Amino acid sequence: MRLGNLERSIMELLWSHPDGMLAQEVAQALPSSPAVTTVLTVLVRLSRKGMVSRQRLGRAHLYQATATKDAFVAETMRAALDEATDLAAAVNRFVGVVSPEVAEVLRDALNGRDGSAP
Incomplete structure (x- = not known):
């Protein structure tokens, strides 16, 4: 499965944080500083590809890589x-x-x- 640049950057972050991250945390950790809405769009796409799971945490979601x-x-x-x-x-x-x-x-x-x- 090929990943775009932003998808790869997000996956690298999630792989390095196995306990998961919130979308806001992902956006802040990326050097390109994308908007949280952009990060959410990519996280949803990665979720549909089966690479990311999400768990409701209050009003937000905790995102985790589904595999190493x-x-x-x-x-x-x-x-x-x-x-x-x-x-x-x-x-x-x-x-x-x-x-x-x-x-x-x-x-x-x-x-x-x-x-x-x-």
Whole structure:
């Protein structure tokens, strides 16, 4: 799932505040200082995408990420590979450009798989 710049900035904040944030807090924490109404619009959009949950807290809502950043990154990688016309070429290209550290983590993860689907 691709995120726009403001969506990504908001998600970064929510990932760094796992207990959640109010829209006003999100707006104040963003360097671009968007209007609270703009932040609310984006939070509703992220909620519809299933990335954010909201819980009523008095007259406001507390917004929380529904999954960790690592889970989002993993899903993004999976979705990108699903888009590949030539899966083998895409994976080989990816493996050819990652750092040795990432290659080692991939190797360890594949070696640790028990053969069942994730």
